[in-house]
Amino acid sequence: MSTATDAVTLMKQQVGKAAADRVKSGSIVGLGTGSTTAYAIQYIGERIQSGELTDIKGIPTSFQAEVLAKKYGVPLTTLDEVDHIDVAIDGADEVDPNKNLIKGGGAAHTREKVVDSLADQFIVVVDSSKLVDKLGSTFLLPVEVLPMAMTPVMRAIAKLGGKPELRMGIKKAGPVITDQGNFVIDVKFDKIDNPAELEKTLNNLPGVLENGLFVNVTDVVLIGEIKDGQPVVREM
Numbered sequence: 298m299s300t301a302t303d304a305v306t307l308m309k310q311q312v313g314k315a316a317a318d319r320v321k322s323g324s325i326v327g328l329g330t331g332s333t334t335a336y337a338i339q340y341i342g343e344r345i346q347s348g349e350l351t352d353i354k355g356i357p358t359s360f361q362a363e364v365l366a367k368k369y370g371v372p373l374t375t376l377d378e379v380d381h382i383d384v385a386i387d388g389a390d391e392v393d394p395n396k397n398l399i400k401g402g403g404a405a406h407t408r409e410k411v412v413d414s415l416a417d418q419f420i421v422v423v424d425s426s427k428l429v430d431k432l433g434s435t436f437l438l439p440v441e442v443l444p445m446a447m448t449p450v451m452r453a454i455a456k457l458g459g460k461p462e463l464r465m466g467i468k469k470a471g472p473v474i475t476d477q478g479n480f481v482i483d484v485k486f487d488k489i490d491n492p493a494e495l496e497k498t499l500n501n502l503p504g505v506l507e508n509g510l511f512v513n514v515t516d517v518v519l520i521g522e523i524k525d526g527q528p529v530v531r532e533m
């Protein structure tokens with residue numbers, strides 16, 4: 298293994314594969330967003346193409362997931378067509394010891410929360426760098442907001458003790474636009490003591506669509522690590 302980047306890629310691949318291996322034929326599968334879940338979607342597609350996995354229907358959490366599912370041959374459906382989701386696989390930006398999460402690094406947390414919360418089993422796939430003692434330690438908390446409500450929402454967040462900043466595009470002038478056509482405000486909180494309460498408080502601000510706190514939603518966390526130079530996966 299030559300660089301740290303290679304190690305992270307290997308961990309993501311291994312953990313994505315481990316999650317894809319848990320999918321059973323006949324399942325309706327929530328397809329998450331991000332670079333780690335991308336490997337899970339790829340491996341689910343490979344298992345379908347090899348004939349090992351049959352009768353799979355995927356529900357994408359973003360335009361990215363939809364594009365990847367089509368690329369790797371994972372058939373898609375919508376929430377209008379199904380009455381349940383068997384399993385959802387998704388990444389995270391932070392995971393605390395209670396399996397609560399910060400998500401939304403890819404600005405997809407609103408649709409991710411809909412799909413991941415509906416799943417009978419929600420599997421989170423991360424590399425070990427995502428584990429924290431307390432949410433808010435390393436990552437800003439994403440809040441999706443209607444563009445016309447941006448300023449009052451930022452003021453209200455500042456009154457709650459957060460430091461809000463509008464997420465700007467990379468290789469795109471101006472703000473990031475979500476798949477729903479909204480903005481994302483990233484908020485620095487000095488450690489989040491009560492994620493359940495903060496999740497509700499933020500979602501109660503008029504103009505907020507959804508925030509990236511996922512509380513009591515996760516069933517299993519698969520963690521990719523490097524041990525003795527080799528990528529391994531452990532379960533939390």
Ligand SMILES: O=C(CO)[C@H](O)[C@H](O)COP(=O)(O)O
Nearest residue numbers: 331332333388401402403405
């Ligand atoms: O929440 C997300 C997208 O909104 C992603 O799942 C999260 O950002 C993790 O992404 P990655 O696997 O690329 O680190």
